[in-house]
Amino acid sequence: MIDLEDLAFLLERLCPMFVLLDRSGRMTRVGPTLQKLRPEQPMQGEKFLETFELLRPRSVATVPALMASSGAKLHLSLRDEPRTALKGLIVPLPGEHGAIVNLSFGISILDAVRDYALTSADFSGTDLAIELLYLVEAKSAAMEASRKLNLRLQGAMIAAEEQAFTDTLTGLKNRRAMDHILSRLLAGTTPFALMHLDLDYFKSVNDTLGHAAGDHVLQHVARVMVEETRGDDTVARIGGDEFVLIFNHLQERERLDSIARRLIDRLEEPIPFNGEECRISASVGTVLSSQFARPDASTLLHAADLALYAAKRAGRATHRFYEAGQSSTSVEPLERAATPSPQEEAAAGQGAARNLAS
Template identity: 40%
Template sequence: MNAGLGKILSPERVLLGADDLSALMPQHLLVDAQGLLLGAGPTTRKILPGNARFLHDAFVITRPITAAPIAELLSELVESSDRIELRLTADAKVRLRGQVVRLADDMFLLDLGFGMTLPEAVRRLKLDEGDFAASSLAMEFLFLHEANHGILRELSLFNTRLNDARSEAEDRAYTDPLTGLRNRRGLELALDMALHATRGSEEARGFGGFAVAQVDLDHFKAVNDLYGHAAGDDVLRHVARVLGEAIRDGDVAARTGGDEFVLILHGATNHRALRKLGQRIISEIRKPIESGPNLCHVAASIGLTISSNYDDPIAEQLLADADMALYESKRAGRGKVTILTGSLPPATPLRPVTK
């Protein structure tokens, strides 16, 4: 192999005492041709049952697979230099593999190792550093095994926290801190998603239609002026609660300005049902609101438009048209619900569906 080594005279035979053999190969076994155990290294002794006399008392040979008697099997392994693979009879999870050499006619030496089952074997057999030869990589293997586990665990915890922080930050970015409703950015996102869902096939548009409602408070400024901003905040929280209770799961309520709110109502295209919903919201908002010692009174007007009114609805148009309907409600004396239909002034680029 190595040019340098070629000049060194290797002795034909090396004599090793049993102690030296155990020091070099703590996981060895000496057996005779019948598999009778003649000797074992200190680590192998730890895994042998106390009453084991033959190889097959302690081990099941898993490779090579053969029905041949043990004597034949050992001789074949010596000639072919193939590995022998075994598992503990008492514990199938501990597997070993090794090399067989013939020391004398009737004596074979097996040097064994745990291979990939090392961590399992160390745990089950309670082995420690002294059980492995100094040249063995067992310690390094175990170190890597544990280090990998630890790092993967930390990494997944780190990623979880990172994701939590990210979604928390996103939630914050889309939420109105005072009322917990969505803010304008949150509304825009929801509106885009709603529009996206309505695009595509005719059926999808039919079922996927939605209404956009602009809700505006009346007399809100008066409450602020009369009772202060804390009372104003109480009013806004009250309105948010009313809106939150009025809408269904999947619908969206947002606060887009001081006293302006927007709702996205999915699957709500029936005028009568929308009008009823709007009136219920208005009557709930109209109830007196306690704020400290004061009772605050506000009212609300609502304007709606429906996505199925449009061939190709876009967000700005829907919001502007709902706003126009809202203006109509205010003009008609406040506390009203207006749903945009084809009868509105043609000042908008709207193409109304005549019903």
């Protein structure tokens, strides 16, 4: 006579996913790992074929057929979600006292470990699944380390690229970044406007108040330009006191002229520095990408330079658009008289007086 209590005690240690069936197919004992799959639904006392769906052999649909399947490999799954796939083997007990069904996860072990938070303690010490789990854990650890390393490398690469495309003094894009953005726009079909802005009387600030004042002015100018442009526009410092602004999807002359005039007006406001006032202005030239059938970067930049030269010839502190046929020797004032503004005169006078005094 088999002592079922002793048998269950042994099976719990050797086969933690066993099921002990009585002759009617009811589960009288269930291994601790198997019960973990349904912690809120005790399996003991339930019908085996009502808890598990037998997928193969398809001919087994009753308890007698199940009991007669000794040695056959069973493919089954839990009937409710998650429908974890299982493999099993049934061995009848002597004297028709029922049967033992030993279950395993097979290739679904990784899903089971994830779904039920299983550990090596939930498996038999001789189960090869333990070694597989160790391999998976080692692989996961290696992949996580690789992922973190890749993130650090990507961060370093992005930081290096950002530094390579950034003017360190103002935080604006630099000439390299502008060339890259301009090439990308020209390769597409997006219309845009390119504005070349050059500071007036900036040399006087450097000469009279020093380069620290000049740096302060450039940083102030950068803030003003960023505030007067949109998030997808480009503001780049391409020289000492030269800037290029690129406006995506913007070709309206009135709107561009309004932006340029706002920039000029704001840059003419005195800039405090160490108890002194730095006074500058700006001249601006603008070209539209649509003004050329097949524009290239050098053509657009040259056209913006010509428009800027026209603004300088018009007395500075003004804005000009490029016009077809314009050249450096055939520039005529287009929008504002050549007479300098009072602020320009004051700035120029202050600069001249300081230069004479020195």
